Amino acid sequence: MISTRFVLKRLLLLVPVLVGVASLVFSILHLSPGDPALTIAGERASEEFVRQIEESLGLNDPIWVQYGRFLVDAAQFQFGESFIIQRNTAVREVLANKLPVTLELAIYGQLIGISLGIPLGILSAVKQDSITDHLTRIGALAGISVPIFWSGPLLILLFAQVLGWLPTSGRISVLYNVEAIRVTGLVTVDTLIAGNWEMFVSAVRHMILPASVIGVYSMALISRMMRSSMLEVIRQDYMRTARAKGQGAKITVLKHGFRNAMIPVITVIGIQFGGLLGGAVLTETVFAIGGIGTLLVEAIKVGDYPIVQGTVLTFAFLFTLVNLGVDITYSVLDPRIEQ
Amino acid sequence: MSTETTTTNETAADVNQRGLIDRLTASPFVSRLLSNRLALAGIAIIVAMVVAALYARLFLDLEVITQSQLGTNPNRAAPSLDFPFGTDGQARSLLPRVAYGAWYAMLFGTVTVAASTVLGVGLGIVAAYYSDVTDNVIMRTMDVLLAFPSLLLALALVAIFPDELGLWRAVAALTLVYTPRFARVVRGAALTVLENEYIDATVALGAADPRVLIRHVLPNCLAPITVQSTLNFGLAIIDLAALSFLGFGAEAGTPSWGLMLSNGVSQGLLTGVWWWSFFPGFFLALTVLGFNLLGDGMRDALDPRMREAVD
Numbered sequence: 097m098i099s100t101r102f103v104l105k106r107l108l109l110l111v112p113v114l115v116g117v118a119s120l121v122f123s124i125l126h127l128s129p130g131d132p133a134l135t136i137a138g139e140r141a142s143e144e145f146v147r148q149i150e151e152s153l154g155l156n157d158p159i160w161v162q163y164g165r166f167l168v169d170a171a172q173f174q175f176g177e178s179f180i181i182q183r184n185t186a187v188r189e190v191l192a193n194k195l196p197v198t199l200e201l202a203i204y205g206q207l208i209g210i211s212l213g214i215p216l217g218i219l220s221a222v223k224q225d226s227i228t229d230h231l232t233r234i235g236a237l238a239g240i241s242v243p244i245f246w247s248g249p250l251l252i253l254l255f256a257q258v259l260g261w262l263p264t265s266g267r268i269s270v271l272y273n274v275e276a277i278r279v280t281g282l283v284t285v286d287t288l289i290a291g292n293w294e295m296f297v298s299a300v301r302h303m304i305l306p307a308s309v310i311g312v313y314s315m316a317l318i319s320r321m322m323r324s325s326m327l328e329v330i331r332q333d334y335m336r337t338a339r340a341k342g343q344g345a346k347i348t349v350l351k352h353g354f355r356n357a358m359i360p361v362i363t364v365i366g367i368q369f370g371g372l373l374g375g376a377v378l379t380e381t382v383f384a385i386g387g388i389g390t391l392l393v394e395a396i397k398v399g400d401y402p403i404v405q406g407t408v409l410t411f412a413f414l415f416t417l418v419n420l421g422v423d424i425t426y427s428v429l430d431p432r433i434e435q
Numbered sequence: 436m437s438t439e440t441t442t443t444n445e446t447a448a449d450v451n452q453r454g455l456i457d458r459l460t461a462s463p464f465v466s467r468l469l470s471n472r473l474a475l476a477g478i479a480i481i482v483a484m485v486v487a488a489l490y491a492r493l494f495l496d497l498e499v500i501t502q503s504q505l506g507t508n509p510n511r512a513a514p515s516l517d518f519p520f521g522t523d524g525q526a527r528s529l530l531p532r533v534a535y536g537a538w539y540a541m542l543f544g545t546v547t548v549a550a551s552t553v554l555g556v557g558l559g560i561v562a563a564y565y566s567d568v569t570d571n572v573i574m575r576t577m578d579v580l581l582a583f584p585s586l587l588l589a590l591a592l593v594a595i596f597p598d599e600l601g602l603w604r605a606v607a608a609l610t611l612v613y614t615p616r617f618a619r620v621v622r623g624a625a626l627t628v629l630e631n632e633y634i635d636a637t638v639a640l641g642a643a644d645p646r647v648l649i650r651h652v653l654p655n656c657l658a659p660i661t662v663q664s665t666l667n668f669g670l671a672i673i674d675l676a677a678l679s680f681l682g683f684g685a686e687a688g689t690p691s692w693g694l695m696l697s698n699g700v701s702q703g704l705l706t707g708v709w710w711w712s713f714f715p716g717f718f719l720a721l722t723v724l725g726f727n728l729l730g731d732g733m734r735d736a737l738d739p740r741m742r743e744a745v746d
Contacts (some may be wrong), residue, residue, distance in 0.1 A: 116579030127595045234473070237731065241724035243673050245680050245693075246716030249700050253709045264705065374584030378677055382700055392587070393681050396594050408591050412583045419582075 106423055110416060117412045118170045122163055125401050132401050136179045166405075175406035180398050181391070187406040190391070195410065196281025197267065197387035201310065201379060202372040204284075204303055208311025209318050210365065216315070217322020217361075222349060224327060232319060239316025244375055248309045248382035255305060262305055265384035269298045306383045310375065314368050321364040325357040332356070359429055366422035370415040464658075467736040474732025480725030484718070488541040491534040500531050501688045514710050521710035523695075524702060532690035533714050539691045540672045540722060543602050547671040550610040552664050555617020560648050560656070562618065563625035574622065577615035585612050586677060593683040602691065605675050605684040612674075613667055620663050624656040631655075658737050666730035669723040676719055692719045 175187035277290040287296040377389035395403035520529035596604035679693025699712030
């Protein structure tokens, strides 16, 4: 079982990384060209007004004071107010609104990837060098080579434009007001809670294409790792022993092989989740979904620094948490790792 | 440096050169790689793309490709014999533009991978050799860089560089993003190499640190470095295109694949103009596939365990 000490140790190790992450974000934004005060005030504002804003943002303080304040604020998830995109709204609020959109997409994509990738990888390993294996491997390689911003548009053209089976973009039909029934922010969940079947169907139909694009990519990565990991495990002595004592091939692979082969696969799933968060920027752009990814791109373009800071730090924080989750899962699968 | 050492270096180089072909054909790695049909397909794709890239760079006029051809060519024409990939919203033929995209992908991809390899290898070897504080400072910094999803960090970094740099700012950002991966791989490999007795012997003979690192540690880490570079090549080409796609790379009008795809999505999608997205994306995916096929083949060739049959 997982010991509390192990988890605490891991959590403590996170602190320096997170401080480093925050420092990097702080330096990136201070190195960026562009004057935040001028961005808020507008090009034609009087000099005095610009000075006033500088003063209120604390931009005249020494850099160390600003840095210290930033770290203290960041530790409390306080990133100030948005300059431009949603003026005078707390960044925290903007993020809380958009984050579920991105998470929902990532979760469905990852579910598709895991549920297809793991069985395909096992099949490929067990039938090494068969036609199934070759097809799976080539398919997986093609899957990681095709960029989301190509497969996405092609699927939209085929399923939405030519066949007309699925909607082109967005999260739900514009006829429905999702904000009115908002509970979790996950549109497929909220529509179910509201008990509105038609809205739920619309939400699911909108989710199919973007989630599949993400899912195919993550399926490719997971099946590759599952295959090579399973190939290694299959050759272990304990597998031969299990077969020698008369256990069936299927049970041996699923009972002894699976658990041991999962360790590297879980790493890939974890890393892949980070990739999904980064890839969300692309998927959301292609499918015109207003999540945290499109928010970041817009914020960088218009120079809304508090939003950029908040978004990048939230992404890094989530990514680090997922990695912590991966470490803890390791120790459950293989208790020796704890030592 | 004494004359004696120089002479030794020269003879060593001579021997290397004379036996290069023989040594390559005798190498189990190369023969294993060449017997892998998928890796060969990868090599074929890469060679074809390099040829296309060089052709575009040498024989196509960038000014003609970027200029609007309205009035001369049909606008938004579907692929035909005259315009095999169709024309875009400014009546420019897409075929030469897509070909020129290969040059951009290869050029900027190579620079990105080369720069991050050099940086990462340097940092990784130094971290492994000097251990303690140096190791900790370098590797903890790498950990911080690795704590970000890669495309996201690239996006944040791109903002530092002025817009005028165009694709070069994407190159700079991605170089910083990829460096930690190389540093990790190389540090691991170098730590194993440093365990060897010949390293102790070299140090005992009085070799200076740079000599130990460059002549003895580096050559023995080349295998994992090459695999990592090859696999990273595909990633670099995708990420460069992704940054352009999002508007943080190539300047408007530049025939880069990412930019052409962005145009295809923002303007061609709802009007059903499929060829704006299809062709640039197809060659982008094909190039990446080529590097991934080769990289996979190299990794398998280096790892003989993967070749044993299972009973």
